[in-house]
Amino acid sequence: MANHHAHNHDSEHRVIAEPQTKAIWRTFIILSALTALEFLIAFTLHHGFLKTSIFVLMTIVKAFYIVGEFMHLKHEVKSLIWAIILPCIFVVWLLLALLMEGGFIFIAR
Template structure:
């Protein structure tokens, strides 16, 4: 039988894990830059398809970055990532198709 008394957990020996402040600041800076870019677009471009497309694209980029960082999906296997991403893409496509068709019905009458 192995002697387990020599094995200590890090918290038992008084060693505290080093904080991940560098990663937190990196995430903060990246999300801040993306948000600043969104504000720039919001106040400089006129309303229209281009502005809406940029906002949708930036929202998707920020969402994937947040999911990758805070849900740790960027460290997972690629098949798990695609199992999450593909259904989301199809749901977005479905929503766009429904909105476009719904708008067409109102315009046609």
């Protein structure tokens, strides 16, 4: 009988986690500001390498922020983070190399 009473007592005093409202609003504001900045750049800068580079960089920053916040990657161990980031860096490098090399075919002819 004593165990039954102790079990009920433990289940009555569970701690409920506080809502993460501040973190959600902070994430919303940061992503909204980055998106607003993208719109500003889209309508003010002329098309070219600088504009494209800024968009690619901002997209990568937003992607890492979204993955860190919503997929909780920023709370993981550093080795897991690097195991995900390094292949992504190499894929981006590969794409850039292929695009640059592909452009030289048209120049050489």
